[in-house]
Amino acid sequence: MEKKNRILIVDDNDSIRQLLQAMLEKLGYETETASDGFEALSKLVFDIDLILLDILMPGMDGLEVVHAIRKQEDYKDIPIIMVTGLSSREDRIRAVEVGANDFISKPIDMTEIKVRTSSLLKMKKAQDDLKRHRKELETIVQRRTLALRASMRDVVKAQRQLQDAHMETIHRLVVAAEFKDTGTASHIKRMSLFSAMLATLMNLSSGEVDMILHASPLHDIGKIGTPEEILLKPGRLNQLEWNLIQQHPVMGSQILINSNSILLQTGEIIAITHHEKWDGTGYPFGLKEKEIPLSGRICAIADVFDALTSVRPYKRAYSNAKSLEIMEKGAGTHFDPQLFALFTDNMKEVENIQKQYITAA
Ligand SMILES: [Fe+2]
Ligand SMILES: [Fe+2]
Numbered sequence: 001m002e003k004k005n006r007i008l009i010v011d012d013n014d015s016i017r018q019l020l021q022a023m024l025e026k027l028g029y030e031t032e033t034a035s036d037g038f039e040a041l042s043k044l045v046f047d048i049d050l051i052l053l054d055i056l057m058p059g060m061d062g063l064e065v066v067h068a069i070r071k072q073e074d075y076k077d078i079p080i081i082m083v084t085g086l087s088s089r090e091d092r093i094r095a096v097e098v099g100a101n102d103f104i105s106k107p108i109d110m111t112e113i114k115v116r117t118s119s120l121l122k123m124k125k126a127q128d129d130l131k132r133h134r135k136e137l138e139t140i141v142q143r144r145t146l147a148l149r150a151s152m153r154d155v156v157k158a159q160r161q162l163q164d165a166h167m168e169t170i171h172r173l174v175v176a177a178e179f180k181d182t183g184t185a186s187h188i189k190r191m192s193l194f195s196a197m198l199a200t201l202m203n204l205s206s207g208e209v210d211m212i213l214h215a216s217p218l219h220d221i222g223k224i225g226t227p228e229e230i231l232l233k234p235g236r237l238n239q240l241e242w243n244l245i246q247q248h249p250v251m252g253s254q255i256l257i258n259s260n261s262i263l264l265q266t267g268e269i270i271a272i273t274h275h276e277k278w279d280g281t282g283y284p285f286g287l288k289e290k291e292i293p294l295s296g297r298i299c300a301i302a303d304v305f306d307a308l309t310s311v312r313p314y315k316r317a318y319s320n321a322k323s324l325e326i327m328e329k330g331a332g333t334h335f336d337p338q339l340f341a342l343f344t345d346n347m348k349e350v351e352n353i354q355k356q357y358i359t360a361a
Helices: 014-028 036-043 062-070 091-096 108-179 186-201 208-216 221-225 239-245 248-257 262-273 294-309 320-327 339-346 346-358
Strands: 006-010 030-034 050-054 080-084 102-105
Touching: 006 014, 006 036, 014 030, 014 050, 014 108, 030 036, 036 062, 050 062, 050 108, 062 080, 062 091, 080 108, 102 108, 108 186, 108 208, 108 221, 108 262, 108 346, 186 208, 186 294, 186 339, 186 346, 208 248, 208 262, 208 294, 221 262, 221 346, 248 262, 262 294, 294 320, 294 339, 320 346, 339 346
Parallel strands: 006 030, 006 050, 050 080, 080 102
Antiparallel strands: none
16 A cells, blocks of 8 residues: 655644644645644654645744755755745745745635645655665666676786786796706896896886896797706807707797797797897897897897806806906997997996895895
8 A cells, every 4th residue: 555645734823733634634644743843843754745834933934944944955855835824926936945845825725735735746756756766776886886896806816817827837937947057047037137127228118128027038948958968068068069059049939939928929039039149140040230129139138247147057157347348348249239338337226136136046
């Protein structure tokens, strides 16, 4: 059964209150009554659907009551019919200005009250339905937004795990190759940080710097295919051994080629070009100057500097100064002269990287 509408009757005159109450109950409404403005305000909480409000009352008059009701967010849409003996135009205009919806003149006529109340209650019901509908929609949107956010978080988490796994696999592959060669993973740590430093100094974007940082450790991955007795041989290499060592850029490229991963593509470029020389006397292709990709030229400097400053089976570790002195002779022949100058100008940062990853790591 549909809930009855509840109407609040506000009038200081007892007999008018009772008359209105009788009429409204006859029309099928529930009623509440108040004999002044303050009582009226206190009864709004009783789920009132419409208010019949006398204008002339002692204390707070009807217009002040309307004003006080409209100030409250919960009741600002509740229909209010002013019951008035006054019918001057000014009074009506003032009442509308403060927020009354309609008027009934005294003496009160049953038909008039029926028509006015029912049309305003219909309007109120339509408004309430609209509000409820909007609230329901808001709730649905909110719930779906939360669900969407949660699934986005899951997707990002899964992507991050996948990326981490990808990086970890590459890293382990690199470590495997490096252990075979130098017996330590700290060489690739340092040379990749030197490479990233040079990439930054060349004003590459942070994405490109990151790519060089993570791809440069792959430069010697081809040494997986080089016999250990050659890699670890303490003395000079004969021509045959030297030829075998020189295969490692091509072998590295063969390991990494045709990958969909941009990281492995960059790694492949670095692997195949890190032994090219500025004057075209390097291997495997004999590329010259800027024919050599920037990443290859960067890694050449980072790799040689770290090899010179580290212990290798065939040599002791040279000081930074001695290593730079040796490399200086290759600026413009072995190394890109601009990159080499950038490297020597930033020895403070190079030393910081060396302190962070000492050879014994
Ligand atoms: Fe190499
Ligand atoms: Fe290396």
